[in-house]
Amino acid sequence: MSINLLDTSSQYLHDTSHVIAGTSFTVAAWVNTTRVYDSDAQAVFYCGKAGTATSFYMLWVGSNAAGTPLRWGSITDLGAYNIAGTANSMSANTWHHCCGIERGTDRTVVLDGDWANKGIHGVTSIPTGKTATEIGRRDIATPDLYMDGMIGELAVWTAAFADSGWEVSALAAGASPLAVRPAELQLYMRLQDVSMLKPILQTEGHIFTASGSPTTGASHPAISVPGGLGYVQYTPAAVGGSAVPAIMRYYRNRRAG
Numbered sequence: 001m002s003i004n005l006l007d008t009s010s011q012y013l014h015d016t017s018h019v020i021a022g023t024s025f026t027v028a029a030w031v032n033t034t035r036v037y038d039s040d041a042q043a044v045f046y047c048g049k050a051g052t053a054t055s056f057y058m059l060w061v062g063s064n065a066a067g068t069p070l071r072w073g074s075i076t077d078l079g080a081y082n083i084a085g086t087a088n089s090m091s092a093n094t095w096h097h098c099c100g101i102e103r104g105t106d107r108t109v110v111l112d113g114d115w116a117n118k119g120i121h122g123v124t125s126i127p128t129g130k131t132a133t134e135i136g137r138r139d140i141a142t143p144d145l146y147m148d149g150m151i152g153e154l155a156v157w158t159a160a161f162a163d164s165g166w167e168v169s170a171l172a173a174g175a176s177p178l179a180v181r182p183a184e185l186q187l188y189m190r191l192q193d194v195s196m197l198k199p200i201l202q203t204e205g206h207i208f209t210a211s212g213s214p215t216t217g218a219s220h221p222a223i224s225v226p227g228g229l230g231y232v233q234y235t236p237a238a239v240g241g242s243a244v245p246a247i248m249r250y251y252r253n254r255r256a257g
Contacts, residue, residue, distance in 0.1 A: 001192040002030070002152035003210075004217030005136040007042070010146055011212035012136035019133045019187045019206055020047045020057060023104040023126055024160040027072075028097070028171055030220040033061050033149035036068040036092045043138045043145040044098060045154065049077075050132035053140045057127055059100040059109070060138075060145060061090055069119070072100030072109035076125040084119035086111040095220050097172040103160040113172025115164045133206070135191075136214075150217035153177065156187040179226040192216075 005011040027045050035042065041064045048056020055077050062069045068090045073083035084107050090096050101108040102123070109119045132139055135154060136147035155177035161167040167180050177188050187206060193216035 002032070002150040002217035002220055003135075003191040003194060004150045004215045005147040006212070006214070007035075007040070007146035007148040009212045010137070010143075011210070011214040012134055012143075012146060013208045013210055013214070014135075014139075015133040015206050015208045016050075016131070017133065017206060018047050018130035019156050020130065022158060024102060024158075025186070026099065026101045026157040026159065026161045026167075027057075027059050027155070028099040028168070028177070029059075029154040030095055030152045031061065031090075031098045031149065032093065032095045032151075032218070032220070033063065033090060033147070034092055035061075035063050035148050036090060037066065038063055040064055041071070041145050042147045042149070043134070043136060044147060044151060045100075046132075046134040046138050047130055048127055048132065048139065049129045050139045051141055055127040055129050056138070057100075057102070057130075058138060058145075059098060061098075061147075061149075063090075070096070070098050070109055070111040072102075072107055072119070073121070074102075074107075074123075074125050074127050076127055077129070082107065082121050082123055082125045084109045084121040086114075086117055086119045088112070088114050088117035099161075099168050099171065101160050101168075108163060110168050110172075113169045115168070118163075133208075135189075135208070150220070152191045152217070152220045153223060154187075154189045154191060155185060157181060157184045158186045159184040174221055174224050176223045176225045179224070 042061040045059040062071045069085040138145040
């Protein structure tokens, strides 16, 4: 399943903290939009300084551009905008795998695991002062770019996936984020329905709330979850817990090698 967001009802998910701390990371999700090539872009993932028109990262459906590419970019406090866009296009009412990769020196965006049509751009803008994370809209002074469609399997890693690497290809082919570099998985939200907004895995206690009463959406392509997966979640030492990683994951019955 997925979560269904309507732009006409200003529906989105919000967390009053930022899930991105470093300058090298990866964001991915399954997305199904109802709109292509019209007047408004649609935000899939936003992390930035809430209420301002600058200092944020964003992954979005370029539905305001010819061909409706997937786009990934950032803007700094000084207004420097760096955008990477795919050469291949998104179609309406179709599930697409969307991925943005940030390496500190360049950024890459990949649609449906198609590396041949990736977008790449040098990075000169690194946002600072991030205070919020949103799914389905851009949080500027007058929030905009509301998503009109469905989002599922949203994940953030603390590592930048390699160019033309296996990770994005595996995710686009239906692998669960739990099976792709799990030790670096910062945030994983299945978004199976509106009752499952708490991340399955998280490292900083992120709590998302829904606004505008989004509904449960249709099923995205089948996801292969690794068998025998387990994890233990700890309270960080900073808030009175033990001095161990916030999440410890382990696999059972792994194939050798």
